[in-house]
Amino acid sequence: MNHALAVALIQTASEQTPADNLARQIARVREAAADGARLILLQELHNSRYFCQVEDPALFDLAEPVPGPSSETLGALAAELGVVIVASLFERRAAGLYHNTAVVLDSDGRLAGRYRKMHIPDDPGYYEKFYFTPGDTGFEPIDTSVGRLGVLVCWDQWYPEAARLMSLAGAELLLYPTAIGHDARDNAAEQQRQFDAWRTTQRAHAIANGLPVLSCNRVGHEPDASGQSPGIHFWGASFVCGPQGEMLAEAGGDEAIVHARIDMARTETVRRMWPFLRDRRIDAYADLSRRYRD
């Protein structure tokens, strides 16, 4: 068994036209694969700009079925290159029923599985509750030729419950396509706190579960079509950390392909030293399923 897995995260800016964005992803995937990556993670909703800055019914036109054109194109690409691709699509499931869906294309081109974003945010500039029905997949890892993938999406990254449920189901990696950035109206100190918190919460999932974490974020400024806000400056900073939360590779704020080699045997080593799963007080956790303990 080969314990080193070469992974790549593709962090890009986004244009208006979906076809242009998908073409860019494809070109970068080819580049990442040529440089040795076996598992390639794309950013959240990579086929478009982050359209959730406004609530506009016309934007549901951006959605597509899964399986559908993008998943088929990426599946064929995965098969051609012999890589696993984790992509992020705006899924049209039925009229009036849409999801923010991660899809996993295995190295034989097969749609190995999908994860429909379970935790949906809604705050100024991120009006996702308008577009995305909360997922009904639950937190189930997806088996692939490179391992069992715990695929989650963006807002999920703030929830230790999601990461834990994936690790309890045997996930070997946690992966987060994401789209997050600064609001120019926040001062530099607030922007820094938000950025640090975003990295910290995800590194903590690695630590709590003894699993590597891959997080892929977009870059660049995208305007708010409504003109109500200055738009979002996506901060990039895609990263890969190991099962103690240690940084293995990280990007800055520009377009980048982040490569890392993950030692898949290290989870076993780390969990023998820090056997957190051994000592969980499952007899005392029932209230985690309550909204509030009042």
Place this chain on the structure above:
Amino acid sequence: MNHALAVALIQTASEQTPADNLARQIARVREAAADGARLILLQELHNSRYFCQVEDPALFDLAEPVPGPSSETLGALAAELGVVIVASLFERRAAGLYHNTAVVLDSDGRLAGRYRKMHIPDDPGYYEKFYFTPGDTGFEPIDTSVGRLGVLVCWDQWYPEAARLMSLAGAELLLYPTAIGHDARDNAAEQQRQFDAWRTTQRAHAIANGLPVLSCNRVGHEPDASGQSPGIHFWGASFVCGPQGEMLAEAGGDEAIVHARIDMARTETVRRMWPFLRDRRIDAYADLSRRYRD
């Protein structure tokens, strides 16, 4: 309502004789109170060296009942100074039944409550399962004159479940008396990963729950009486962070009193911006009460 709470963490080295250690804690509490602290957190098992480096039945002699001599002494001190003290004791509950117990002495001297460490570690140098029966208090915050305190202990700091249950029960602060350090047999890189992970996991509880976190750790080298290991070099680094995980105050590796002022209104502000409690998928969390999803 005064929204600023002055807190202090007392991080000390430990001597062989319990009376000496308690006297040192008392002196430092007086100093912290004189400098304005209203809430004072002591380190884990502050009345003794960290005796769990060996399994020795004679060491159960270090335990005492709660209420008992130490809780009464500290309660009287809390009343005299008008402060809340969070202390950490080796509790003898019955013959053969001992706990690692945090006690909260309110500013009127009353024993406001106790928390019996729920997650018990056991790894080389930290043989706690020999000494401490897993707690049966559950995760219940303790009400005091300075707020509702989510008191947890050391190994709990690695469990997001514990922090979440405290926040769901209305905790306004999370507090961790702790005892953790380096093993000289680990190389510098491993020591650094462990140290970073320890800070990161606790900062992440602040972030996930929108709560300040106080963590108080001991310092100094303590030998392993069995001679089997080089002992533990406790790394100190006690800290206070705010509800976005941002550092408010932190100590180095020497004895110190860490002071911080906590803006108790900031949790409301932060949770309005990051309303993680709003979006929890409680319909999909039942498996958190399973040992493993196999």
